[in-house]
Amino acid sequence: MRLKVRGTQNEGIPTASMADIAFLLIIFFMVTINFEVDKTTVGLPTTELRFEIPKKSAYISIIESGQIRVSSGEEISVAVPGPENVLSFAVDVVASNPGKAFVLKADKNVPYRYVDSVIDALKQARAEVIYLLSEQETLDGDGGGQ
């Protein structure tokens, strides 16, 4: 007697939902992506206390050689010739948004005189708060660099 095979099994892997999963992942990346306005590579100092920096803060970065770059938080950072230019930049930022936070992204090995001139410019521009960007201090007393 010939037996009738009941039903057929599909040999292919179902891929219909693959696109849905992929698009969900895309949405996740699009929502969480954080476009950096300043891509300067510096060795940040490490601290145990760290607080969240407000989004769209203005950035001032100082690399080890003392070169300064600034960004109002809306566009990519640009190099400025010297600390005196930081004052005019900070005055413009504070004039357009008086409560705007400034982020100081300085290399841990930079001589303090460069940082001093930047902090002085921010004080003169009537900035309200500065965030000293840092890495988390680990148990061995060191953090990663950026």
Add this chain to the structure above:
Amino acid sequence: MKIKKQSVSEEIPTASMADIAFLLIIYFMVTTTFAATRGLDFSLPKDDQDTPPMVDKEESVLIEIQPGGVLMVDGKAMPLDAILEYLKPKLERNPAKPVIIRPNPEAEYGYMVAVFDEIRQAPDKIGMEVKNVSIPTQREIEMFWY
């Protein structure tokens, strides 16, 4: 003669949808950077006047930072982790005791951040807050100290 009709599929072809989606995911994964977005906040004095608030040098605790990270607290060399113990009795007598951090212009910025971080941890380490911390700039020191 019977003309054979070519049949057109009524469905939208979605086979390549997953490929496109995964390409987008790869793009986002490659371009995403995990930026450091935390740091130590440092509030600047809200000076409506042109002169900063006067701090009596004799009444305050002066922390000087030398190049190489040598710390001088009120003229005495002291390790970083001993500063808060030194401050504790002074803060018990006067909770508003001013603390002045004065880095040498050639000292590395990382040491200034380390000292500031240590002082900000006072509530956790000695159970008292250092309410009055100032980091005068070189211009302020020259203008108001001498």
